Amino acid sequence: MKEVKTLNELTKQIKATDKAYLLVFKKGTGVSDCAFSAVNEAATAVKMDNVYYVDAPNYPEIHKYYGVTSAPSLLVFEKGQLKDMVKGCHDTQFYKQLFENAVYQQKAQNTPQQKSVTVYSTPTCPWCNTLKNFLRKNGIVFTDIDVSRDHEAARQMVAATGQQGVPQANIGGEWVVGFDQQRIKRLLNIQTQ
Numbered sequence: 001m002k003e004v005k006t007l008n009e010l011t012k013q014i015k016a017t018d019k020a021y022l023l024v025f026k027k028g029t030g031v032s033d034c035a036f037s038a039v040n041e042a043a044t045a046v047k048m049d050n051v052y053y054v055d056a057p058n059y060p061e062i063h064k065y066y067g068v069t070s071a072p073s074l075l076v077f078e079k080g081q082l083k084d085m086v087k088g089c090h091d092t093q094f095y096k097q098l099f100e101n102a103v104y105q106q107k108a109q110n111t112p113q114q115k116s117v118t119v120y121s122t123p124t125c126p127w128c129n130t131l132k133n134f135l136r137k138n139g140i141v142f143t144d145i146d147v148s149r150d151h152e153a154a155r156q157m158v159a160a161t162g163q164q165g166v167p168q169a170n171i172g173g174e175w176v177v178g179f180d181q182q183r184i185k186r187l188l189n190i191q192t193q
Contacts, residue, residue: 001040001051005059013052015080021099023053024063025072034089035072042095051099093123097144100136115172115188117142120157128167131179138190142169 001023004010014020023039025032036053043051056063056071066075066082074095076084086098117135119142121128135142147154147166158164161175169176171187184190 001043001053004052004054004062007061007065010052010054010062011080014050014077017050018079020050020077020080021048021052022062022075022077023051023072024056024066024068024075025053026057027055029071031089032072035074038090038092039074039095041092042099045092045096046099048099101143114140116170117172117188118170119144120147120153120168120170121166122146122148125166127179131167131169131184134179134181134184138188140188140190 002013004013004022010022014022021039021043023035025036027033027036039051039053042048054062056068063071063073066085068075068085070087072087072089074086075082076086076098117140119128119132119135121132121144123146132142132144145153147157154164157168160170161168161177163177165177167179169184171184174187176183176187
């Protein structure tokens with residue numbers, strides 16, 4: 001993560017990328033230090049070079065300009081424009097998924113069109129991680145839904161398949177229950193050596 005101190009410095013940085021992030025935090029407070037640590041770990045793990053931070057009390061110009069009223073807040077920019085704001089401290093995995101989704105969306109824009117892929121998973125499910133790693137390894141862009149947090153998505157998944165277990169994936173409208181590698185390869189036209 002890189003520190004920014006002025007609004008001008010920040011706008012120059014975020015205009016140069018499709019997607020950028022700014023953590024507005026208040027150093028020395030528990031929840032802000034928690035967010036700083038988690039965002040930093042996630043950015044390092046995903047190798048993000050477009051994540052910035054500002055210590056709000058020292059440089060108030062930035063958070064006032066974007067209307068940030070509470071710290072910590074992670075601001076999400078697309079092509080220099082503020083698109084979203086994530087308030088509070090979340091765990092490293094939350095930020096990691098946020099950054100990974102951005103990386104995969106960027107790759108999707110630069111690759112031929114593929115079927116839409118949504119993975120329904122939970123953080124503690126080893127087969128879920130196996131499925132997601134398989135998709136990443138093969139350059140497949142996907143949306144990951146944590147059904148332990150999104151109860152409406154969990155309900156819709158069970159209504160569609162009659163199954164509560166994870167992982168499940170919806171690939172171009174077809175459901176795959178479990179990590180059925182051969183079926184996934186066939187649905188996504190994945191060729192392996």
